[in-house]
Amino acid sequence: MTESGTDTCSDLIAAEDVLLFVNAAVTSTGQREFRSEAYQQRLSLDFLHEYVRVNYRNVYAASLALDINDHNAARVVEQLLRTAGEAGADQKRTEGRLIAARLALLPPQRVYRLFRALRAAKVGNRRTRAILREWLAARPDLGHDAVKYRAGLKTAARHFHLPLRTATGSAPAAGELGDFLFKPGVRPRYEHRLLDAYRRAHHEQGAIYELPFTVAEGFAAKHGVERSAFVERITPRMTRLERLRTQREAGADAEGAPERTDLSAMPLTRLALYTLSLTIEERVRRRAELTHALRTSARRVAGPYAGTWGRVAAVLDDSYSASGSGEKRRRPLAVALGGHFLLEALAAPGSYGAWWTSGRTDPLLVRPFGPTPLGMRVVDALEYAPERLVLVSDGWDNAPPGLAGEVLRVWRTRLDRERRTTVVHLNPVYDADGFDVRRLAASVPTAGIRDAEDLPALVEIAQFAEGRTGLAELQAYLDRRIESFLHEYEGGRAT
Incomplete structure (x- = not known):
């Protein structure tokens, strides 16, 4: 075989390797499928992530710009940050931009889960802190995150030494947010509406209905509030998907079910x-x-x-x-x-x-x-x-x-x-x-x-x-x- 023929063959093999990974990163979430167990899915994904990262790092980072699913996008980000020593200066710049752009698209709970994974892996270098600090600064309201994603925000602030402030004016003061996360009970009240509602919800039923639905559910159970009455009052605080979920639970036409949502605004899948x-x-x-x-x-x-x-x-x-x-x-x-x-x-x-x-x-x-x-x-x-x-x-x-x-x-x-x-x-x-x-x-x-x-x-x-x-x-x-x-x-x- 000629040298050019060898190059062509190796290029085709490389392209096939990359497409293998893209197909896996689009479809698999490491969960059980009809014909394979969860552990098989995870082992297969582990191998592909490692193989493509080591052999085609540029393409591995580029996958963040493709339609891969959130599970694999978070995993790519984690692997790139954990192996920063394998990348050159130009690669790090491109990877940093891709990571920042993809983090902005990920659901916040996945990003906070990523914080915890990086902490467990003892990753806390300056580059990682800068990327996570930028994401945290872009959050619209850290008071909301402190109530809904408390553990994740505490991990970010403590392990990565990230400042508790945002670029918007709706965030609580850094001292107030720090007290809420690390010294609960030290303040008699909070200026930020959600933080104070969370404090009052421990002993005041009315404050429950000022909180996000998933947080309010726990307090409603603690106070023994009847489910139908709780759903009826908390409906204005629900997201579209939360309304659909409670409609299925109670029956769309049942008493106390939330008002039917506009289905045409939902994502197609x-x-x-x-x-x-x-x-x-x-x-x-x-x-x-x-x-x-x-x-x-x-x-x-x-x-x-x-x-x-x-x-x-x-x-x-x-x-x-x-x-x-x-x-x-x-x-x-x-x-x-x-x-x-x-x-x-x-x-x-x-x-x-x-x-x-x-x-x-x-x-x-x-x-x-x-x-x-x-x-x-x-x-x-x-x-x-x-x-x-x-x-x-x-x-x-x-x-x-x-x-x-x-x-x-x-x-x-x-x-x-x-x-x-x-x-x-x-x-x-x-x-x-x-x-x-x-x-x-x-x-x-x-x-x-x-x-x-x-x-x-x-x-x-x-x-x-x-x-x-x-x-x-x-x-x-x-x-x-x-x-x-x-x-x-x-x-x-x-x-």
Whole structure:
């Protein structure tokens, strides 16, 4: 083999390694899946994080600009900060910017959990303190964090010696906040409204309803407040998801249930999960409301690309394995349901067809049941003559086994050599044993997916999974994503 051929081969292998990690970081959260236990998921993720960080550190950091899930984003940040000695000066600058931008997107509870992990690992260098100090200074109200994330904020202040102040005017004075965290009971009252409400809630029931819902729940139980009365009064303090949760607990029309929230404002995958949590009877009764909300959310995700994908066919997996696991209940099916409405929005008007593996034609009534006859559904979808064929499935084609892969191989090599139809497989389940998401055919690009909202971007990145694109092209794509990611964050911060 020539030297250039060797270089090309090594580049392809490197690109495949990187895509393995991206697929894992998008789909896996270290929790149990339908066909693998939690410890298998964690061991597989541990290996990939270590392997990619050591061999491709620049790409490892660049993954923070991609649509990886929060679990793996926090883990990448932790590993980069723990191994700062392995990076050069330029690498540290880029990593610092990427870490700051990604921390701003993470839920605060995950960042405070990261604080505790770094403390346990005895990481407290100047670079780490500077990054965490910047994140803490950008928090809108540290008084709220002191009440809701008390342990995390105490860890940050004590171990990393971070100042307890923010750039906004709503934060309590540093001395008052310090007393609340480290000397509870020393002050007879606090100027900050939430801090004082927390103090009074220990002995005054009325103060409970001034606190965040999750904090107030504990005090309500302590004072023996009846659940229905508590929910009715605390409703104004609830987030949208908290309202939905309490609606499911009490029944949406039950006495004391919170007022029904506007579903169309919800993220698409969360809305799909909520829809699937309802009984079939309730979905039928609320068909108009749920369908309108799903289509509105999907159009919001599609944005300017709505109606631009031409003729689109989708093969969607609603087999029994789409039920997921106890930790990720119905997650694969929710991704397929959200993907259905998003693909409908992306397709040209009147040019979308969907084939569920069960043969159902009503997406609102899907449920995980039966085998996975992907091959038969792929044949049906290809007869639709689409410009794009998108498959959303865990890749376990078992009725009969392997038929989908053979159909796609023959289609690509014999019937559609001109590639008139673009075929992409999106897999919502990480295969811990294979260190990747399960593929249907070598000729079909496959990418991992966790949220239906990421579908358009993942269809784009799936082109690199066909085995014909080297590391240089992949690195150029990552550079563009980094530039866009940092520009959006730093531009917004400057504003």
